[in-house]
Amino acid sequence: MPLWPPLLGRWKPGQKAAPGASAPLPTQDFEALQEQCLRDGCLFEDSSFPATLSSIGSGPLLRKLPPCLQWRRPPELHSNPHFYSAEAKRLDLCQGLVGDCWFLAALQALTLHQDILSQVVPLNQSFTKKYAGIFQFRFWHFGKWVPVVIDDRLPVTEAGQLIFVSSTYKNLFWGALLEKAYAKLCGSYEDLQHGEVSDALLDFTGGVTVTIKLAEAPGNLWDILAGAIYGRTLIGCQTHLGNERVLENGLVDGHAYTLIGIRKVTCKHAPEYLVKLRNPWGKVEWKGDWSDSSRTWELLSPKEKMMLLRKNNDGEFWMSLKDFIAHFKLLVICKLTPGLLRHEVGQKWSYTMLEGRWEKGSTAGGPMTLHRARGAFWKNPQFLLSVWRPQEGEMFPKPCSVLVSLLQKPRHRHRNRKPPLAIGFYLFRMSKFFDDREKLPREFFLQNNPLSFPEAFLPEKEVSQELWLQPGTYLIVPCTSVACQESEFVLRVFSRKHIFYEIGSNSGIVFSKEIEDQTEGHDEVFAKLFEQCPEINAVQLQRILNHLTWSGLGSTRPLFSLDACQGILARLDLNASGTMSIQEFRDLWKQLTLYQEVFHKQDRAGSGCLNCAQLQAAMKDAGIALSRDICLLMLTRYGNPSLQMDFVSFVLLMLRAEEMESIFQNLTQDGKGIYLQKSEWLMMTLYC
Structure with missing residues (x-):
């Protein structure tokens, strides 16, 4: 699926965690635990997140709990329980006693993308096939997808009503079980109290969230929303700070909502821009213009009104973009591709x-x-x-x-x-x-x-x-x-x-004292280096070139900048991988060996630089004849302000010159000249 891969950084095995770091979740093998329970004929009980008050919390949430709280499994709550149903309405979840509207609003957005949902919620789980009372979910947790294993004992009232997240379809339990897994990841159910939509969106996708303060909304907000809705995004929003109190206009202050659609409609006199929102409570809706009971719907054609208006107290409602900006504080867009708020086709990141x-x-x-x-x-x-x-x-x-x-x-x-x-x-x-x-x-x-x-x-x-x-x-x-x-x-x-x-890391290449001191047998040195990194990038190329001994340059030791190594790699990276193999490096070294010989031959004074006449002679020795005027031009392009060229710049010039000569030989018919179409000529001039 098109989520960004977890490329881990430079954490070294055995490296101790920073003081105050959080303890990791226990490692639990879902399949092994499931098979063991099936063999033993028992249902899984998760001792790391037990069916006790300790998993709910230790603070104010306990005072909200109903008397005689019990823990029951879904087969004990319904005669025909289902984990998930693709046929059910996608936005089927309602908030419970926990103030985790931010989590639920993000989850509602997740259900609009079935492929992403299946990454977090493996949909092949059930209460029939291989049922052992154990379920697994996945969250993107600081760089990697973390599996979270739980048992299916859920807190309910004495009458069997779920006290936290529930579904409008009483036999569906994926939402309640997912909330329990997320509570385990966060520490307890009480740790789901209060949060940002952006936090949950990040944990569901590994994407990057962009938060827009609506009081400072850009003039192209509608275009941003349009690009987000029709791209790979999840969108949430939050009202102004408060205590989740229902206001006279039907909105809830201090509350998170999911943005599930937009629509530009044609009124009698001017277009109107509408946004569609959903309250995680599954009820309580906006009462202003474009609400279910608003007269503004009469401004539309009967056909358009029939398409958009649904008079159900299901928590879903329309409102104008203008009212949305006025009554909401934050808009959170989670992009699943790094093009951010622009749609760019065919671009690799x-x-x-x-x-x-x-x-x-x-x-x-x-x-x-x-x-x-x-x-x-x-x-x-x-x-x-x-x-x-x-x-x-x-x-x-x-x-x-x-x-x-x-x-x-x-x-x-x-x-x-x-x-x-x-x-x-x-x-x-x-x-x-x-x-x-x-x-x-x-x-x-x-x-x-x-x-x-x-x-x-x-x-x-x-x-x-x-x-x-x-x-x-x-x-x-x-x-x-x-x-x-x-x-x-x-x-x-x-x-x-x-x-x-x-800075200060070894970038994947470690140089031993023997390698740094070695003056001969470079091929053996290269073999040792490429054992560590079969493919090297420009940073690693820089480290290699700056550590090797350049016997052909006398006492002068060149320093290759990162920009120079990027330029070298760009010239030789034929498959556009951004890396170089050992064979490609061996070919490069043969060229560099020739370049250092002709450079040192002309730099008789050992200054480390060539003037115009020396550059012309060095290039001739390397097999490329240029006029004095062209050499002066090359010194202007590649040399220093004194029109002197050091060895690193000479290498870049030679690689470019040989590449352009090769292109000429491929294009010429008689070895004397070439005929270029306009597009080819533009490509050549821009490339040089």
Whole structure:
């Protein structure tokens, strides 16, 4: 299914959790437990989430419970129980005693996408085939899909009525069982009290949520909704803060709803923009314009009115976009593809996820302050991000769309015991090559201002931002609003093409002292390196080239920047995988060996650079004859301001020149010239 894969970060086996980290769920093998129960002829009882008050909670929720609370299984509650029915109305769930409208509103949105629902709720479970009182659900939990196993004992009244989530179809129990599994994931039923729609949408999909404050709604809100409704999205919304009190207009304050549809209708004088919402309670509806009993429906044609109006007290209702903006506080859109609020056909996105932590005394540096010299901001985890266009060689590079998502992990086994910290991230532009094996020092942040920074630190599970960046290298620094606060986090980046890693990490390549000191037998060195990484990316290519000995350059040691390695990889990456195999690297090394020989031959003074005459001679030695004017042009394009060219720039020039010569040989008929159609000529000129 088209959900983003869980690409885990740099968590190392045996690495201890940060102080205050939440305890993991117990590992339970669903199939093994089910088979054991079937063999023993018994029904599963989950000791890790028992049928006792401890699973419900220990606070105010206990006072809401009915007297004589019991725990019963669905076959004890109905003569013909079903787990799920595709024939039933999709939005069939109603909220119970727990104030988890945020969870239920997200769940209602989930039911609009059957393939996504089946990822969270395996629909092949039943109360007949292989029934053993055990069920399993899956949630996206900070980078990976986590299975949650439960038994099917549900809390009910003495009369057998479910006290939490129930279905309008009394014999369907998937919603009640899913709520129990989510309560187990969060700690207890009481830990489902109060939350954000965005939190549940994230746990159901692993997507990225975009929250729009309706008081600051953009002018193209309708277009955003249209793109979201007809794309791969789940949409929720929340009214203004309150205590879930029913207002005179029929809305509930402090309450979450699901947005399930939109419609542009034609009135007598002007078009009207309508949104369709559903209350998780399964009742209590809007009473204003376009409600079930409103006279505004008479403004439509009888046919359109018949198509849209359903006079049922089922919690579903229409209202105008204008009223929606006025009476609701937040709109939450969860995108399942990283195109965010735009529909882009045929575009491939890359996705990288890394884990990190803020730890008191080392990496919990807090935010930047006015007195940055006295701050510890530089101690925060630092991540290098290099972005570039999928199509290299554009004459006028366009900004790249990059989505950054920062997630903080819960700090306690029970979700509501420790509220989330206020978090955010800064973005800096990197202007020169540096040693990425160590963090950037305090001086970097004294001399550079961030391109992007948190307008406000938000105490939320996830903060995300879409950035439009020119191709280049950037630094992302996630932090908390106050120094010395501890938590673990997940940082995700989505873009067309990028490299993303933590500064100070080894990026998957570990160099032994023997490899660093070795001057001969490079093929053996390469074999050892590629045992660790069968395919290397530009970051790893940079590390290899900067660690190997360049005997053909004398005392001069070249430093390959990440941009240069991206350029090299772009020239040689024929299958557009973004990586290089050992055989491709061996071919590259043969070319580099030739380049260093001809470069060193012309650089007699050992300055590490070539002037125009030396460049012309070096290229001739390498088999490419260029005029002096062309060489001057190449120095302007690839050289430094003094019209001198170092070895790394020489490598890039030679790779480009050989590639263009190869293209010429493929296009020419007589070896003297070529005839290009307009489209071919445009491609060639833009590529160069």
